Amino acid sequence: MRDVSIIGVGQVPVGEHWDMSLRELGYGALSAALRDARLERIDALYVGNMLSGELTGQEHVGAMIADFAGLRGIEAVKIEAACGSGAAALRIGYIAVAGGLADVVAVMGIEKMTDKQGSTVTSALAMAADGDYEALHGLSFVSINALLMRRYMHEHGYKKEDFAPFAINAHANAMNNPNAMFHSRVTPKQFIEAKMIADPINLLDSSPIADGAACVILAPAAMAKEFTNRPVRVRASAIATDSVAVHDRRDPLFLEGGAISAHKAYAMAGVGPNDIDLFEVHDAFTIMSALSLEAAGFAARGKGVGLALDGQIGLDGRIPITTLGGLKARGHPVGATGMYQIAEVALQLRGEAGAGQVSGARLGMAQNIGGSGATVITTILEAS
């Protein structure tokens, strides 16, 4: 097996791109990543996407984006694992390069959501849940997360406002990210007064629907210096699954897929949580930040919210999270999100995060979650 490096990073700013088609979003991210790597050709393209069929009437986006980018002929497929599709695409590209079946591959995450009405998008997103046992009975993603958050508050003795630091931190960090959807700070007062969506989840617990595409180029570490003087090593990429339906979990408040995936990744990289300098959590809702911190070993059970309350998640905290805005403020174009997380960790490790830079960051981690934890992909990157 070969070591693998990220040699190029490209992002389209997250937002409402009513003037760009799916193929244009994909081309934007791919061409930026190719320019960053000073490359024109790649061996393969793996496109993470969840809802292109449901929301834009287009499947077959692998071939479509490859052709539109002038790469007709190459291997190209779509990878889907609900909101975990982006990092799942990285895992497939990692397998191809590490195993020696390809040298230079592009891995992308892409989603276009804002052309449709909110109710249509909410129904489409529910396809990440169990269709027969959750969605059919009217559970949406926000309501599933509301049930989890309410139970967490009950079990561990937290109040609603204790979740505020996750949103405040994400919005503060997004101020430093030109590709973030929101550039507006959130105050504790705004958080507690925000419009209720599904009690106890309010608007500021929730990440926004968005359009976006992000892409990184992978190559064998031994070749990386041909393309860039700032390669970022992929130390681990690991997928684990759990039940799709939350009621079928051994413990609904523990992300078993997150724990297995993190343990696999730590084993691959030969590191532990104490070695990680920053952690991009999948904060689709504030409760997911807490559960991810706990599953990945940064906080004991029931202590994820406490870590945030103690001020330990900021850029100079014990474990900086959502360092460039997270899903909450960078935005959550679902199938693209995992790749934005990875692109952001890579920029941190290249020292290119601007005013959002985590000082001295050497080892960064991202955890991308499909559904409410049924697929979890943990990626560990290292500066070189």
Added chain:
Amino acid sequence: MRDVSIIGVGQVPVGEHWDMSLRELGYGALSAALRDARLERIDALYVGNMLSGELTGQEHVGAMIADFAGLRGIEAVKIEAACGSGAAALRIGYIAVAGGLADVVAVMGIEKMTDKQGSTVTSALAMAADGDYEALHGLSFVSINALLMRRYMHEHGYKKEDFAPFAINAHANAMNNPNAMFHSRVTPKQFIEAKMIADPINLLDSSPIADGAACVILAPAAMAKEFTNRPVRVRASAIATDSVAVHDRRDPLFLEGGAISAHKAYAMAGVGPNDIDLFEVHDAFTIMSALSLEAAGFAARGKGVGLALDGQIGLDGRIPITTLGGLKARGHPVGATGMYQIAEVALQLRGEAGAGQVSGARLGMAQNIGGSGATVITTILEAS
């Protein structure tokens, strides 16, 4: 790179499975393949599927099927390349095993289509075409293929009835396949009198919508004998892409993706068309059989139909095709089709095709096509 073998094969009969859910279809194929390989655990599951979201309201099928099969925790994702999804999943599994990142993986193709009205399914299938430049203007898959067939007849001087041998051969061969959807012979008279769908394509040029799931288990060739005394070697698996829109091709009557994919596969296996003992073509429509035979080098340009007219595609012909019924008569559950093709080639090479056995078959090939040629996956298998 390690040599890879198929150590288990499982199929659900193709048909209208109104009494089985998506997860039950998937479990049926996966459990049969695991039994065939005398296995209980696998390292990963790659699920080829196109339309689970559009037709059953369920994305995230990788995790769902893994959990329902009692494999909670393992790596599992969905792979999508329109009607090429099945063989694309095999390609991803092949990469993982050949590269040494996994030992034993299951690769599946699955689709559930018949719960919905035909018009809904036709619209969903059009998502394999170019949404902006084909589907938006009312082109369905049958109409795209009708344009290709009409042009082929004009360019190469064939009549409509010259395409009959493809349908007659497929239906005759399906008689020997217990997993085929149709067990009824077709006569030349029936073919020419069949109901017109989109002139010149009639009902008997067209493969049926269906439900189904097929699965094979992959392992390193060096380990294969631990599981089975009839391993089948994967000599090649290669994906190539072309434009999604047919009007954007250099020549609409030449499957450039099919040619590139076949050439890559021949190079991987170190063989040529003359070495192949049987060839599973992607006969979604009869015209695709001709174009695939030509792209893969079994017939010169414009001679694919002639090969069939000359009686060379039967079980004892120069190049037997659709040996267990093809898409036309085994049925075409789109995202599952590529895996049915591979399962059928594997059974031929194990000598288990019953009365449909191609005598002395050592080297078999399948070509699985996404859209009207935008993704083509060529797989070459060898008896061991």
